[in-house]
Amino acid sequence: MKSGLPKKSKDISRWYTRIVEIADLCDKRYPIKGMNIWRPYGLKALQQIDRLIRAEMEKTNHEEVYFPLLIPESLFKKEAEHIKGFGSEVYWVSHAGKEQLEERLLLRPTSETAMYPLFALWIRSHTDLPLKVFQLVNIFRYETKQTRAFIRVRECHFFEAHTCHEDYEGAETQIKEDIEIIKQFFKKLSLPYTLNKRPDWDKFAGAVYSIGIDALMPDGKALQLGSFHQYKENFSRPYGITYEDPNGKHVYCHQTTFGMSERLIGALILMHSDDKGLKFPPAVAPFHAVIVPIIFKEEETTILKTCSAIKIGLEQRGLRVLFDDREITPGSKYYEWELKGVPIRIEVGPRDIKKKQVTLAVRNSGRKLEVKMGEAEESINAALADYAEKLFEEATRINASQTFQALHLEDVKDKRGLIKLPWCGSEECGKACEEALDMNTLGTPIDEDPSCKNKELCSICGKPAKSWVRFARLY
Numbered sequence: 001m002k003s004g005l006p007k008k009s010k011d012i013s014r015w016y017t018r019i020v021e022i023a024d025l026c027d028k029r030y031p032i033k034g035m036n037i038w039r040p041y042g043l044k045a046l047q048q049i050d051r052l053i054r055a056e057m058e059k060t061n062h063e064e065v066y067f068p069l070l071i072p073e074s075l076f077k078k079e080a081e082h083i084k085g086f087g088s089e090v091y092w093v094s095h096a097g098k099e100q101l102e103e104r105l106l107l108r109p110t111s112e113t114a115m116y117p118l119f120a121l122w123i124r125s126h127t128d129l130p131l132k133v134f135q136l137v138n139i140f141r142y143e144t145k146q147t148r149a150f151i152r153v154r155e156c157h158f159f160e161a162h163t164c165h166e167d168y169e170g171a172e173t174q175i176k177e178d179i180e181i182i183k184q185f186f187k188k189l190s191l192p193y194t195l196n197k198r199p200d201w202d203k204f205a206g207a208v209y210s211i212g213i214d215a216l217m218p219d220g221k222a223l224q225l226g227s228f229h230q231y232k233e234n235f236s237r238p239y240g241i242t243y244e245d246p247n248g249k250h251v252y253c254h255q256t257t258f259g260m261s262e263r264l265i266g267a268l269i270l271m272h273s274d275d276k277g278l279k280f281p282p283a284v285a286p287f288h289a290v291i292v293p294i295i296f297k298e299e300e301t302t303i304l305k306t307c308s309a310i311k312i313g314l315e316q317r318g319l320r321v322l323f324d325d326r327e328i329t330p331g332s333k334y335y336e337w338e339l340k341g342v343p344i345r346i347e348v349g350p351r352d353i354k355k356k357q358v359t360l361a362v363r364n365s366g367r368k369l370e371v372k373m374g375e376a377e378e379s380i381n382a383a384l385a386d387y388a389e390k391l392f393e394e395a396t397r398i399n400a401s402q403t404f405q406a407l408h409l410e411d412v413k414d415k416r417g418l419i420k421l422p423w424c425g426s427e428e429c430g431k432a433c434e435e436a437l438d439m440n441t442l443g444t445p446i447d448e449d450p451s452c453k454n455k456e457l458c459s460i461c462g463k464p465a466k467s468w469v470r471f472a473r474l475y
């Protein structure tokens with residue numbers, strides 16, 4: 001287990017490739033490239049992420065649905081832009097048993113075209129609106145670039161919310177709510193992020209506009225973790241999603257979507273970790289704490305019993321606790337759970353029993369705390385809250401050191417990270433910046449005021465700038 005983990009600080013790319021497997025998150029040995037196995041430990045982390053998403057959805061009155069994986073070709077082809085965007089990434093099913101199907105079916109790359117014909121049936125009147133549903137499913141995309149666990153895969157765990165509204169304002173209000181959801185959600189992940197309105201040449205297939213959720217990683221590259229899309233009537237027209245307004249008139253709905261994927265796990269791995277391994281934020285950690293008994297022969301029974309009692313007590317108070325009673329040395333357990341990023345280790349030895357205490361070790365600081373047995377829960381909760389805060393501070397510090405703003409392209413040409421420049425809004429100038437920086441356009445900032453208040457000039461053509469625009473290298 002110790003062998004073969006490069007230092008993250010030396011080679012983050014090789015480190016990432018190894019850590020996802022030796023930390024038991026996934027297994028890449030399945031014989032289809034880009035379709036990996038979720039191992040129990042990795043799946044537990046994913047399920048915590050799903051739990052957080054479901055909680056946010058419930059708070060905002062979205063209802064969970066589950067649509068079929070297969071979509072008939074004719075439904076998929078109804079929205080012309082959409083098919084253009086996804087056509088080359090689709091997996092097709094052409095046979096069932098020995099029969100060739102009359103109509104080909106595809107594995108969903110996303111679910112607009114599966115859901116919208118049904119929305120057209122569900123929605124009758126303005127009283128049926130807004131319709132707000134979501135699902136957590138697997139999607140399939142034939143990625144032709146090099147696959148990478150959680151970051152670029154061909155079968156992908158996916159969250160997608162779809163909403164229908166009476167008008168454009170209703171849909172805009174939804175996107176504002178999505179932005180608020182993201183704020184709450186990312187706080188729990190201790191993960192800083194930026195929101196960027198994509199330029200028109202890079203918006204989602206079929207969208208009026210798209211907003212990307214982009215997080216800057218320690219290697220200076222941005223990872224897109226999700227997006228919101230304003231569709232207006234682009235899908236409701238071809239799919240016939242209308243409602244009857246109070247005057248009896250049939251009106252097309254305005255629609256939005258909001259999606260995120262298992263890339264969130266990839267971001268947590270890259271951002272919250274060090275040479276020793278992962279550092280899961282408490283909200284997502286498969287286990288908040290692991291109990292390690294320090295066994296001496298004559299005290300063995302007492303120690304094991306005490307550990308079991310501590311585990312039960314903490315679990316009753318809502319903490320996720322693992323009692324590691326394997327017959328290997330405490331040192332091996334310390335090493336393994338540090339690598340796997342468990343926030344807190346609880347050590348129980350003869351000395352602790354005598355003093356009616358436990359010893360807590362926090363993953364990031366290595367600091368040890370001796371706390372009274374009856375006060376363990378309180379101390380653990382305080383340590384977890386502090387730990388989450390520290391992870392966020394550390395990530396923010398790393399991001400700040402890689403974020404640059406300048407008036408002139410020349411001043412940031414050699415920088416790596418998130419670059420912000422004034423922009424006239426033209427595709428030509430945007431693309432020129434992309435080429436000069438060897439980066440992608442993330443878009444105009446949504447998480448801060450993008451306006452050029454001081455009459456800044458476009459960093460390429462020198463005309464008055466319409467807004468700031470961000471660039472970064474992308475994963």
Ligand code: ZN
Nearest residue numbers: 424429458461
């Ligand atoms: Zn320009």
